[in-house]
Amino acid sequence: MRDVVEGIVLAFLSLAAIWGAWQVPAASPGDTWAGIVPFAASVALLALSGLLLLGGLRASDTGHDLAEGGDTGTLDILVLFAIALIYQQSFRWFGYVLPTAIVAPVVLYIFGVRNWIGLAVSVIACPLIFHIIFFELLGVFPPYGEVFDLLDWFRG
Amino acid sequence: MEIFPALLSVITDPTLLFAIVLAAAVGMIVGATPGLTASAAIAMLLPITFYMPPLFALAFLYVIGKSGRYGGSVAAILFNTPGTAASAATQIDGYPLARAGKAGKAMKVATISSVIGDFMGDIMLVVGVGFIASIALKLGPPETFAIYFAAFVVIGSVIGKSITKGLISALLGILVAMVGLxxxxxxxxxxxxxxxLSNGIGLVPLMIGVFVLGEVFAQLEERKKAKGEVRENESDPSGHTLTYEEYKPCIPHAIRGGFIGAGIGVLPGLGSAIAAFISYGEGKRRAKNPEQWGKGALEGVAAPEAANNAVSGPSMAPLLTLGIPGSTIGAILLGVFLIHGIQVGPTLFLTDKELVYQLFACGMLGIFAYGIIGYFGATQVARLILKVPVNVLYPLIFLTAFVAAYSARGSMFDVTVMTVAGFVGWLMRKFDFNVAAFVISFVLAKGAEETFRQSLLMSDGGALIFVERPIAAGFLLLGLAAMGFRIRSIMKERRIAEGGLGDA
Structure with missing residues (x-):
């Protein structure tokens, strides 16, 4: 069953890729079409998705499609991914320091750290250490928070 | 002969020597930590190397890759958990030796054999790379495209359990590389x-996402499944020392392993895990004591360790001469070359020959460094790893991934790419797609497209140019033959499995 679902998802993906390649304008005389490689790759992807789908259907017909792998931990990963998305977006709104101070203890908690002192220390230590290494020592310009930037506030 | 002045210039640079020793130690620790890979460490450290001179950056990451391959054996022997896929073959005999109180002996055999294999691979690289580059200079776009095609097919079909999923992963890598102008x-x-999106998807955020953030997701999942604790196997005093008489029977296995690894290393995509298992199988077939193999034979540690480390040097040959990375570490190093404005390919030996040989010299000194650290300090490294709290380590890696992705170009879009790539990388691992094929194909796609379209222009739009030119046709056939052999071996494995079930 898993191969069937994977095959269907990939088939839709390849159809979207074929459509995307088709949008590339035709080549000017004496040149090659810029869409030729994306088009060829997406057609090949469609063919392989078909193979995956057929293999999955055949396996489910012959009863070889056994239960594969549990979903243990998937919910935690989805939660962590959601945190990752919010964290990266919040750089744009609040700069680096504030989001890191909030996310560090949350991620530590997800990974099983239950020491409240440790979690509290991470609120200050993580943004401070990363800020010193990357934005002070390496000289990278920190992301600026459009709504509120704690670093700006600290610097007055 | 270029290697000797290069060695001299590296030895006389204390900063570079320090970087090599540091990289050897970091690589060993990373390789020995179950769940952490040298690729992840290199991807994470990649943005930092933007601020270093090119040789310093390349040497640092190259030695981490070499030492990381060796470090995998420490975890395989002591914890029965291979630190890298390549050290899974070492585990077969290494862990029984550790259980018998000979962990120290097994680790010393692994260290000496790794050093022998790695040196053999590097010497072959130094001797052969100039010759390969001179041939590569004579290849036209159709031949180069045919080599790219063979690399795509071999990488997609040989690595991993499923040919279909491997090829799908390679095609996905190509499609992602096509985004942009x-x-x-x-x-x-x-x-x-x-x-x-018109600037395309950056190599650095993609790599950090797939290898670092993807690994954090995978580790979170593993933590939910894992039960019990990892414990180190203690050595008794006699099991810690290794005499020459004990190592003597291992020497032919280490040398054979070195040749096998070096041969496999030149072929893109095959990698050290395959070399290690082939060397183990070949060693067992030729061994005087095959009944001992699998139960704790020192030769069973020497053969795979020499082979998996011998891959490291020769895998640089296709990268440096043709711009085709043979491994994920090679793909990341290609990124470092590009970031520092160095064009990889046959002309590299005309424009930056000195840098290339200095890099080889750093590699050789790196082998020496990890050999010394490993021989005298592998047990201490293992104890250090056991003390690292994993529940703190992975959150820190999670946070580093974001700041590292941002630091590469100071771009918030790169951070978004990294986050999405991390989730996609985890999904690909979960559903048995091939992450290595995806990344390597992403790196290869632009070069392959360029040579393909140049060939079409040369032939006025006719695809027959790839068949009419013998070298190009040869490489196309090589790719198809590799896929054919893989299909045959999978079908054979299936028949054996079905026969085995039938007997049961």
């Missing part, structure tokens, strides 16, 4: 009107 006509492809 076409380098020839400047037409937009898959940009959906987004300005940020």
């Amino acid at each position: 076409d380098p020839i006509s400047s037409e937009e492809r898959y940009t959906f009107g987004s300005f940020e």
